Amino acid sequence: MLKCREVYEIASDYIDGDLGRWARIQMRLHLAMCRHCSRLVRQLEYGRRIVREEAGSTVIESASTARSELLATYDARYAAPSGSGVEPPAHED
Amino acid sequence: MLEEQDELVVRLRSGDRHAFRQLVDALHPRLLRFVNRLCPPPSVAEEVVQDTWHVVIDRLHTFRGDSRLSTWIFQIATHRARTRAVREGRYAATLLESWDHADPGGDGGLSRFDSRGRWVAPPAGWPPDDPEASAMHQQALARISEVIDQLPEAQRAVVLLRDVEGLDTREVSTILGLSPANVRVLLHRGRHRVRSELEAVWTGRESC
Structure with missing residues (x-):
């Protein structure tokens, strides 16, 4: 039977599904019987979600010229001979 | 693929x-x-x-x-x-140095347990079943950006790559030049710090 301290140590791997089969079974047994450790796991899962939610709502605007400068640099480096079809073909009906 | x-x-x-x-x-x-x-x-x-x-x-x-x-x-x-x-003098020269300097004592989580490995300071009873529907969730969301920015550099990088970008341990290990074991330890510490700070928001207590 895992101790709560051991659960604390492997809880992060557990929520990622990174534990081996035996450790996972031991973990589930412990969580079925321990309210404190069940809370810990739910809180870690919530923390993971909220970090993702906050970051997902963060949009940093790029300078409008940034992309065109990059494309120009790319073209200069990998300029293909004319007529080689580097642009996707235009749609033809 | x-x-x-x-x-x-x-x-x-x-x-x-x-x-x-x-x-x-x-x-x-x-x-x-x-x-x-x-x-x-x-x-x-x-x-x-x-x-x-x-x-x-x-x-x-x-x-x-x-x-x-x-x-x-x-x-x-x-x-x-x-x-x-x-x-610019913001970080130590290597991520591992940054890890050692910024976080010498790990996440301090072991002080939460007695000598027999039982909880001394167990987690409080949060969040509710559907935390995202709670007004408290908005407060937590408002706080989380600062929490991430306050993580030691190596923990912050690992948490962002794993939990925001969704990369696996091996990819994060390659990106940061750390062993997979180090990545897992940093992720463990970062997530427990985030949890501790969220607990402060949800319970109105100081984080520990």
Whole structure:
């Protein structure tokens, strides 16, 4: 039977599904019987979600010229001979 | 998947600007979001990411396909961001040094247990069943940005790459030049710190 301290140590791997089969079974047994450790796991899962939610709502605007400068640099480096079809073909009906 | 990547790399090397544009569209916002957390403000992050793309363009022929292309690009971005931040005196020269200096005692979690491994200070009873529906969730969301920014650098990088970018341990290990075991320890510490700070929001107590 895992101790709560051991659960604390492997809880992060557990929520990622990174534990081996035996450790996972031991973990589930412990969580079925321990309210404190069940809370810990739910809180870690919530923390993971909220970090993702906050970051997902963060949009940093790029300078409008940034992309065109990059494309120009790319073209200069990998300029293909004319007529080689580097642009996707235009749609033809 | 790997065949798709091989095909993409061939297209990029042959001057297919449509492929390059798609790659930039897909990765640029993610790189900017990540680098801004390592090396703010956004104007500096933008410079670092632009610099990253120039390196990608220059070194595309050296990409050997040992990792995913996106992992390789994140690795370059991380290196450029750290180089910039170290030059400005913001970070220690290596991530491991930064780890040791910023976090000598780990996450302090073991003090929560007695000598028999039982909880001394168990987690409080939060969150409710549907935390996202609670008004408290908005408070937690408002606080979390600051919490992430206050994590020691190595923990912050690992938490962002794993939990925001969704990369696996091996990819994060490649990007940061750390062992998979180190990545797991850093993730453990970072997540427990986040949990502790969220507990302070949800319970109105000081974090510990």
